[in-house]
Amino acid sequence: xxxENSRDANCAILEAMDILGGKWRLPILWRLSFGTLxxxxxxxxxxxxxxxxxxxSLQELESYKLVTRVQYDKxxxxxxxxxxxxxxxxxxxLLELKKWVEGRSAx
Numbered sequence: 001x002x003x004e005n006s007r008d009a010n011c012a013i014l015e016a017m018d019i020l021g022g023k024w025r026l027p028i029l030w031r032l033s034f035g036t037l038x039x040x041x042x043x044x045x046x047x048x049x050x051x052x053x054x055x056x057s058l059q060e061l062e063s064y065k066l067v068t069r070v071q072y073d074k075x076x077x078x079x080x081x082x083x084x085x086x087x088x089x090x091x092x093x094l095l096e097l098k099k100w101v102e103g104r105s106a107x
Contacts, residue, residue, distance in 0.1 A: 024057040036082040
């Protein structure tokens with residue numbers, strides 16, 4: 001990588017960190033990588049997250065177009081969350097991060 005390109009790369013990395021940073025966004029994306037989940041199912045699978053943080057994180061991920069929210073008109077209300085096509089593009093990167101951590105643990 002040349003010096004000129006490193007500045008562009010740093011900006012892209014910083015942008016990615018803005019989008020994916022925080023304690024809860026990656027765990028939410030990871031859980032959704034296995035399929036569509038309802039709010040309470042997702043809350044149970046992301047250990048330790050509060051309702052406020054789950055709601056806020058889902059709204060942020062939806063605003064970045066990484067998560068899709070579908071609300072069904074029924075009583076009681078039903079809402080499902082899934083990865084959008086952009087969110088699905090992150091799965092290979094998440095798998096690489098997982099492999100990297102597992103490799104560090106084995107060493």
